[in-house]
Amino acid sequence: MTKLDITKTNRAIENLLETTENPRHRFMLQAYYRHRYLEIAGRYEEIFAPEMMVENPVYHFHALGLNVRLEGQDAIKNLYREWSETGECVMYADDEEVAVSDHMIASKLTGYQFKPGxxxxxxxIDVDDENAxxxxxxxxxxxxxxxxRCRLVGEDVWEVDPDKAEIIxxxxxxxxxxxxxRTMLEPLIKPLPPxxxxxxxxxxTAR
Structure with a gap:
């Protein structure tokens, strides 16, 4: 398998931004873009900035045979910290479709996540080399x-057809x-607009 180009992970977001004029939706998409690249780069602490995330977020993961609910910044930071230490923070999205509304961003994609054996x-999961x-x-x-205020409330992530997942x-x-x-994505991680x-x-609630 050739090396994935993680600098293209957010291209579906970039494409949607090209046609999105609503300022609220643009801000949310830029926050989504920034969050994903910060996560992949292992710069997870910056995700919890008060302008990006609520004080008590809740994540739901139904993937990799897991059914997990994480509540609160500390629990979620622990997950991101573990992923940064193991290399699981490195991810790539392909064939992605993204949609945005006033209080939600939805995405459908083929996801690739690095996983130590x-x-x-x-x-x-049966692997032939736990050190690979x-x-x-x-x-x-x-x-x-x-x-x-366009701050992230949480993440709800589902794996579709787990039986069809591939381990490469x-x-x-x-x-x-x-x-x-971190080195590859640093030039792409921009601050949010005011x-x-x-x-x-x-x-x-518009007036």
């Missing part, structure tokens, strides 16, 4: 809810480390 073995790095490839659907062993030359990802409360008020 020992992590896969720990959840009961693998890719977990699966169809996913995601809904990310946002509050009135990587050649060492094709492994992207968290450090590699929040304009009047322009970004949701339609339901």
């Amino acid at each position: 020992k992590v896969l073995a720990a959840v009961g 790095m693998y890719i977990y490839k699966a169809s996913e659907e995601m809904v990310w809810p946002y509050d009135d 062993k990587l050649d060492p030359a094709d492994v992207i480390t968290a450090s590699d990802a 929040y304009d409360e009047a322009a970004m008020r949701p339609r339901a």
Whole structure:
């Protein structure tokens, strides 16, 4: 397998931004874009900035044979920290479709996540080398809810047809480390624009 170009992970978001004029929707898409690249780069602490995330977010993951609910910034930080340490923060999205509304971003994609062999073995997946790095490839659907101030409320992530997931062993030359990802994505991680409360008020409460 050739090395994935993680700098193209957000291209569906970029394409949608080209045709999105609503200032609220544009801000949310830019926050979504920034969040994903910060996560992949292992810069997870920046995701929890008060202008990006609510004080008590809730995540639901139904993927990789897991059914997990994480509530609160500390629990979610622990997950991101673990992923950064193991290299699982490195992800790639392909064939993605993204939609945005006043309080939600929805996405359908083929996801690729780096997984150490020992992590896969720990959840009961048979691998031939626990010291190798693998890719977990699966169809996913995601809904990310946002509050009135365009801050992330949580993530709801589903794996579609888990039986069809692929486990791909990587050649060492094709492994992207968290450090590699940080270097590759740094030029693409831009600050959010200022929040304009009047322009970004949701339609339901607009005056």
